[in-house]
Amino acid sequence: xxxxxxxxxxxxxxxxxxxxxxxxxxxxxxxxxxxxxxxxxxxxxxxxxxxxxxxxxxxxxxxxxxxxxxxxxxxxxxxxxxxxxxxxxxxxxxxxxxxxxxxxxxxxxxxxxxxxxxxxxxxxxxxxxxxxxxxxxxxxxxxxxxxxxxxxxxxxxxxxxxxxxxxxxxxxxxxxxxxxxxxx
Numbered sequence: 733x734x735x736x737x738x739x740x741x742x743x744x745x746x747x748x749x750x751x752x753x754x755x756x757x758x759x760x761x762x763x764x765x766x767x768x769x770x771x772x773x774x775x776x777x778x779x780x781x782x783x784x785x786x787x788x789x790x791x792x793x794x795x796x797x798x799x800x801x802x803x804x805x806x807x808x809x810x811x812x813x814x815x816x817x818x819x820x821x822x823x824x825x826x827x828x829x830x831x832x833x834x835x836x837x838x839x840x841x842x843x844x845x846x847x848x849x850x851x852x853x854x855x856x857x858x859x860x861x862x863x864x865x866x867x868x869x870x871x872x873x874x875x876x877x878x879x880x881x882x883x884x885x886x887x888x889x890x891x892x893x894x895x896x897x898x899x900x901x902x903x904x905x906x907x908x909x910x911x912x913x914x915x916x
Contacts, residue, residue: 734830734913736787736799736838743788744775746795750818759816759856761878761887787838789815789822789831796822799835801843810847810891811839830913832866833904840894847893853878854886867900868892 748771750756778784783805789797796819803811815831817823839845850868852859872889879885909916 733792733915734796734827734834734908735790735793736831736834737790739775739779739786739788743795744772746788746818747771747775747798750798750816753818753820755820755823756816756818758880759853759859761851761853761880761885787835789817789827791819791822791825791827795819796827797831799831801835801839801848804843804845808847809845810849811843811845812849812851813839814850826908826911826913828862829865830908832862833901833908834914836866836892836897837901840897845894847891848897850890852888852890853880854888860888860890863890866892866904867896869896 745768748768751760751771778786778800784800784802785804786798786800788795789799797815797817799813799815801811801813813835815828815835817828836848839848848868849871850863851874852863854860854873868890869892870888871891874887874889876884877887905914908914
């Protein structure tokens with residue numbers, strides 16, 4: 733079963749390791765912290781910031797990835813999110829698909845958001861397909877928006893609205909429960 737749990741102190745080192753994994757880093761638009769001390773400072777600041785929250789994605793209780801929402805205090809009731817599967821053994825098993833559904837439930841039900849936005853590198857076909865399957869729609873395209881490894885890369889802007897998730901939620905959650913990915 734896939735679940736989301738709040739961050740704990742011991743997750744700092746895990747996130748540092750995951751963020752430096754080549755398969756994770758290649759799809760991120762920012763650079764990973766260069767030192768453990770820089771990362772530890774980011775971790776402390778992020779956990780103390782009321783504008784953002786992070787969760788560990790678990791697979792049968794084992795940490796598998798990370799999901800974050802930022803912009804939670806916006807008067808516009810919108811936030812940006814990002815997520816990745818940090819453990820290679822968890823990729824391709826539906827973990828991301830299930831984590832998205834759980835994350836959207838948090839965003840729209842716990843935090844009362846109206847909109848969740850995402851920025852995805854345009855050549856990240858896996859993430860674009862996964863987000864589309866959750867109901868995200870393309871809202872824009874930013875040409876040469878980020879510089880990654882000395883190359884300028886395009887970014888796709890995606891979003892899902894609360895009512896769009898509400899229309900899909902039951903079917904998505906039912907399919908995930910039938911697949912034994914989340915609790916019914």
